[in-house]
Amino acid sequence: MKRLQIGFLASGNGSSACAIMDAMAAGDLAADPRLMVSNMKTAGALEAARARGVPALCIPTQKDPQAADARIVSEMEAHAVDLIVMSGYLRRLGPKTLARYAGRIINIHPGPLPRFGGEGMYGRRVHEAVLAAGVPESGVVIHVVDEEYDHGPQLATRAVPVLPGDSAEDLEARVKAAEPPFFVETLRRIAEGALQLPQPASSQP
Incomplete structure (x- = not known):
């Protein structure tokens, strides 16, 4: 089976991206890290990628979103990326990126x-918001990205309990601890063919 060729987008430390790159290096994930891109030149994810021998660059998006969109596509293509993983990337993706990597x-x-x-x-x-709603559990969701925030098809979910007396900081810490291993596990299932990415609507019969 073909190995996944992964490009990353991150705005901060990219903790999930780091866990994914480490899993690749350890041979626990049939994938290769091709490129790390951040919209922030001070993002810890850039240095983390470089420390692991992964190409990393900053593509600012605020001044000229259209140019940034086009450059993200060209850089991902130049590095032979076939799947983009967002790890705390806090900018809306542009139409060129969404079209070129639809469903990916x-x-x-x-x-x-x-x-x-x-x-x-x-x-x-x-x-x-979770605590204010009084629900008994939160969770982590891995989903396909489309033109709307948090809207694309869900691929995998994992429940995270809300405990009595939780503060937002408590719950945040518990969820953050669950995210990286769950992302690695989900990508492993994709690489092994146990979990299929949905076909973009334009490519369906």
Whole structure:
């Protein structure tokens, strides 16, 4: 079976991306890290990738989103990426990236979807909303990325309990601890063919 060729998008430390790259290096995931891209030049994910011998570059998006969109596509193509993994990437993807990699961009979200997703729902805001809702458990969702925030088809979910007396910080720490190994496990299932990525609508018969 063909190995996955993975490109990463991260805005911060990219903890899930680091766990994924380490799993590849250990031979625990049939995939190769091709490129790390961040919109922030100070992102820890860039240095983490370089320390592992993975090409890394900053593509700022704020001043010229259209140019950034085109460059992300060209760089991913130049590095032979066939699957993009978002690891805490906090910018909306542009139409060129979404079209070129339709059905081949996946993201992890730190709360149940769709209830605790959407524009502006990231980081601690998600955990605060979960606690305010009084639900007995939160969760981690890995989903395909489309043009809407947290909207694409869900690939895998894992429940994370909400414990009595939890603060948003407590719940955030528990969810963050669950994310990296769950992302590695899900990618392993994709690489092994046990989990299929959905076909983009344009390629379906």
